[in-house]
Amino acid sequence: MTQQQPIRLVGDTGSPYTQKMLALLRYRRLSYAITWGQPEQVCDALGVEKPRPGLLPTFLFEEENGLRAVTDSTPIIRRLEKMVSSRSVLPDDPALAFIDYLIEDFADEWCTKYMFHYRWYPKVDADNAGTLLPYSFDVSLPKDAHDQLKQWVAERQISRLYVVGSNDTTAPVIDASYRRFLAAMENHLAHQKFMLGNRPGAGDFGLYGQLTQLVGFDPTPRAIAHEVSPRTVAWVDHMDDQSGHEPKAQDWVKLGDQPESLRDLMQEIGRVYAPAQLANAQAVQAGDKTWESEIDGARWTQQTFSYQAKCLAWTNERYRALSDVDRAAVDKLLQGTGVEMMLSLA
Ligand SMILES: N[C@@H](CCC(=O)N[C@@H](CS)C(=O)NCC(=O)O)C(=O)O
Known part of the structure; x- marks a missing residue:
């Protein structure tokens, strides 16, 4: 399986699975291009079908019929191994x-x-994440929009604990x-x-x-x-x-x-x-x-x-x-x- 490089993905700095895959790509010396943002918007802009459920990170692989958006880091790691076998992260034994x-x-x-x-769960951490995550989406977010997004993100995520x-x-x-x-x-x-x-x-x-x-x-x-x-x-x-x-x-x-x-x-x-x-x-x-x-x-x-x-x-x-x-x-x-x-x- 070949893949045109760089390998494209969409993710967020505050997403552990995005960080997992970026470090893996660096170790494996696979060139990549990350877009910090929301996969839905990127898929819409490219006219690519959105994966369900929508998750971070989303990879955009070139397939016979064009770009395909794919999620779930564990099978993606195996797919990358099939593309390039050197510097494997999967033991032979x-x-x-x-x-x-x-x-x-x-x-x-x-x-x-x-x-x-x-x-x-801890108030101090929720406040920190509420402040930082909106900036991870857009570092230049105006103050009012930031305040609104902070409240929205914090309420949504706390309610999902x-x-x-x-x-x-x-x-x-x-x-x-x-x-x-x-x-x-x-x-x-x-x-x-x-x-x-x-x-x-x-x-x-x-x-x-x-x-x-x-x-x-x-x-x-x-x-x-x-x-x-x-x-x-x-x-x-x-x-x-x-x-x-x-x-x-x-x-x-x-x-x-x-x-x-x-x-x-x-x-x-x-x-x-x-x-x-x-x-x-x-x-x-x-x-x-x-x-x-x-x-x-x-x-x-x-x-x-x-x-x-x-x-x-x-x-x-x-x-x-x-x-x-x-x-x-x-x-x-x-x-x-x-x-x-x-x-x-x-
Ligand atoms: N099994 C998936 C999990 C990915 C995942 O859960 N990503 C989180 C962000 S770190 C997500 O997109 N959650 C959905 C949401 O926040 O709405 C993987 O390994 O990639």
């Missing part, structure tokens, strides 16, 4: 590739709860998970530069995307990151541009040779993400619009998402596709972490 996929999924679907919660399950009951659970996640990162980065060795995988870019906001945009999670994991703060700056990193095949560290610290990260996935994914998938199956479960000893209620049930099904498909030897390597790492329970779907 299937067991390692599975763990990389798990980390990317956790970053995209759970760490984004940290991001959205801290952005809009329930979507990620952020409320008074779950706030301490999200906070405790974020701190444990950072502690695991601190420990792990003391051993190696990236999650699975000395070259970044798709999972690193997923985590990076969320952390650009947590460390770089929102004051409360930034202060926590500086307190709990200064290595993560420095890592975010490095991940931003890895264009000069020269990866070698042996830079992926086999699962059996990974430092013990990788397990801490797996443990956090098993502790919070696995029960959430299972409860959500059950709710999708039962046709329930919301679900409730116990996560980390507290009551958790949130809206049901069919997309996240698909994520769980994909993870299970990948797990089942592993050879016996590779599955045994994955099982050895995950044993006792709680992740196992999300890998037993028929």
Whole structure:
């Protein structure tokens, strides 16, 4: 598959998935052209059909019949790998590739709860985001328009906190998970530069995307990151541009040779993400619009998402596709972490 470069995309500075993909494009040395703005407007201007749901970032790929607008960073990463194979972010070793996929999924679907919660739940952060996001849409916005947009954005996003399950009951659970996640990162980065060795995988870019906001945009999670994991703060700056990193095949560290610290990260996935994914998938199956479960000893209620049930099904498909030897390597790492329970779907 070829693609005329630069690769075009539309996104926003305050969007973690936009930052995930920009850093990935830089690392992969794929030339790109980003338009900061709303994909709907860009699609309208180009006469391109809008993707549904409309999400940031939106890529504009040249296909046989012209430009096509495409969303969802995880499959887009795989599409880019088919276009250009060098400087891959997908480990060749299937067991390692599975763990990389798990980390990317956790970053995209759970760490984004940290991001959205801290952005809009604490007053100081909501005020910061309300002020800055309208300027991220238009830096020259006149004051009156800014005031109006600030109010509109803040009201809209605060009213959507329930979507990620952020409320008074779950706030301490999200906070405790974020701190444990950072502690695991601190420990792990003391051993190696990236999650699975000395070259970044798709999972690193997923985590990076969320952390650009947590460390770089929102004051409360930034202060926590500086307190709990200064290595993560420095890592975010490095991940931003890895264009000069020269990866070698042996830079992926086999699962059996990974430092013990990788397990801490797996443990956090098993502790919070696995029960959430299972409860959500059950709710999708039962046709329930919301679900409730116990996560980390507290009551958790949130809206049901069919997309996240698909994520769980994909993870299970990948797990089942592993050879016996590779599955045994994955099982050895995950044993006792709680992740196992999300890998037993028929
Ligand atoms: N799974 C998608 C998620 C993208 C996503 O949720 N983007 C957010 C912004 S960071 C969005 O566009 N949300 C819709 C909205 O804000 O209306 C991906 O990986 O690209």
